[in-house]
Amino acid sequence: MFSPRSRMTRRTAAHAAAAVVALAAGGVAATATAHAATCADVDVVVARGTFEPGTLGLIVGDPVYSAIQQKVTNKTTSSYPVDYPANLDVYSNPNSAQKGNADLVDHVTKQAAACPNQRFILVGYSQGANVVDNSIGISSDGAVVGGAIVATIPASIEPRVAAVLLFGNPIRAIGKTVTGTYASRTDDVCANGDPVCGAGTDVSAHLSYGNDAGAAATFAATRLSGASLIS
Template sequence: MHVSRPRTRRLFFGVFAAAMLAAGGTMIAATPAVAAAPCTDVDVVVARGTGEPGRLGLIVGDPVYSAIDRRLTGTTSTSHAVDYPASISPTSPAQGNRALVEHVTAQAQACPDQRFILVGYSQGANVVGNALGISSQGAAVGSPVVATIPAAVQPRVAAVLVFGYPLRKLGRGITGEYAARTLDICANRDVVCDPLGASTLAHLSYSGDATRAATFAVARL
């Protein structure tokens, strides 16, 4: 699909903020409105990156969900954008952490057979990791864990997909219960996740990993 030049500039500027957090930039993004999801077979829950436009996120969430949905046969799905600021406010990742857990917990109660795929990009990866009990405190736009997915719901999380995860910059990642269900993609030289990285463009490259991520997730349903 053709993307107009002004939209491309807005996209680059929005996601550029995520790549330049360590330099102290400021970016506040509007929180998208989210409707309650019906009881489908799979709910794909996405935490977008800092300032990233798009309902689920133009760099990661939108292309990844589209790729997942195309691969599902005889399986219904919905997508949910985590309702949080996705800004560099110190409270933003904690708000996302809580909102993600509240959504998954409510869906799990309302839909006993529903399974979940969790997707996070940049700050959104911190949000996802925190919801799994992996603190992102000390990482770029990180925070302590404020809520975790209940133990009874954990087996229903089929896959975890994280991209440009700031915790990787510190040599850490998702471990424990969810490790085998996690695909953690960090582009070579990504300024946000690669300990040796300095490339902003690498941090903007993850749309090209949508097929790989979708294949991983659908294989675990």
């Protein structure tokens, strides 16, 4: 079942948390380079957080992908960094999160067509969680750095999404969670004190999700080995 993990736990504090991400990274706003994944058994699709540097995301994506590779030893894996600004633009049309939403769905759709046996793990941190939420049909409109849905993963591909891993998910601060067909495959963790996904004021909590990489990878590995998977 849906796992809204909280180690569980206002809007100005959330923007401060985004600034802390930038400062922790030395103020560098990374631009992920989109690349076509090979037909690995599992493609790990990662939407990084606001201003988060790193190949997939220094705070979440990189450690989570590494942990998945360690846990999923009987399958080949590839990774894809969602190509989107990951900035604080909530005014343009589409805005940052919506651009990520469109790219994630486009990537998964093309990969599914090119690689008929490939499975997917979707990973989203902070604004990236908004990207994933939208892509699976849960609108992040009204959440911090969120936006309306512009694309969703086609129903024909949905069974191939083995796990959804969300960290510091902003929709939780407005009382929403992942519901519906993806709920049982979703691990959604909110750190105690995180102002982005909860009611806390500890901005450092929003930077702590590398601590959850192992547990998230275990959840994903369990889902990949489940009886419901397409062989």
